[in-house]
Amino acid sequence: xxxxxxxxxxxxxxxxxxxxxxxxxxxxxxxAKQVVSSDEIILTGIGTYQSGMTNLMQRHLIGPxxxxxxxxxxxxxxxxxxxxxxxxxxxxxxxxxxxxxxxxVTEIPSTPQLPVPIVGWNMNRLENPVSRFNxxxxx
Numbered sequence: 454x455x456x457x458x459x460x461x462x463x464x465x466x467x468x469x470x471x472x473x474x475x476x477x478x479x480x481x482x483x484x485a486k487q488v489v490s491s492d493e494i495i496l497t498g499i500g501t502y503q504s505g506m507t508n509l510m511q512r513h514l515i516g517p518x519x520x521x522x523x524x525x526x527x528x529x530x531x532x533x534x535x536x537x538x539x540x541x542x543x544x545x546x547x548x549x550x551x552x553x554x555x556x557x558v559t560e561i562p563s564t565p566q567l568p569v570p571i572v573g574w575n576m577n578r579l580e581n582p583v584s585r586f587n588x589x590x591x592x
Contacts (some may be wrong), residue, residue, distance in 0.1 A: 455479045456491035458518070460508040462533055463499030470569055485517040494518065498533030502558060504540035506550060507531050522553055556558065 457465045459506050461480045469581070470534075471477050478562040480487065500503050509515050516525070530538045539550045552564065563569045567592060 454491050455493045455495065456488055457481045457495045457497065458514060458534075459483045460486060460498070460505070460512050460514055462508055463497065464530075464532070465497045468495060468531060483512045483514065485513055485532045487519040488514060489521050489524070491524075493527055494528045495520055495531065496528065496534030496537065497531045498537065500533055502533070502536055502544045502550070502571050503546070503548050505537050506548055507544060508536070509551075518551060520554070528553070 456479055457469050457472075457479050459465050460483055465481055469479050469481055478490075482488065506515075509518070520530070526591075528538070530536070536542065536558045537550050538553045539556050539558050540552050540554070541550050542548045544558060544560040561569045
């Protein structure tokens with residue numbers, strides 16, 4: 454069983470749909486017993502490191518995730534889920550993580566010359582509505 458951990462951090466449903474499209478059977482769960490007994494685990498997420506760790510702690514999932522990995526269960530972290538695998542983060546203070554990967558996650562500093570890249574969807578507008586790419590060649 455492929456378990457997608459549902460801890461209130463966003464995009465687990467989207468990831469589940471992607472795996473369903475590929476024909477993989479998944480279960481979306483926040484049940485500790487189900488996490489430990491899974492064949493594979495995916496930890497997704499969107500948001501801050503602190504909110505992710507808080508959500509995992511409130512749902513009593515930190516210990517079960519660690520136990521599953523200690524038992525050899527493969528774990529894939531996606532976006533915030535990958536960050537949470539590290540020892541700690543300095544984003545918003547010193548916040549302990551799952552400690553499954555040695556190291557820390559650091560916030561990308563913003564400077565006027567190099568702004569922090571935006572990850573996600575943005576508004577787009579058509580600058581030149583008439584171009585050679587949308588003209589029909591009538592010759």
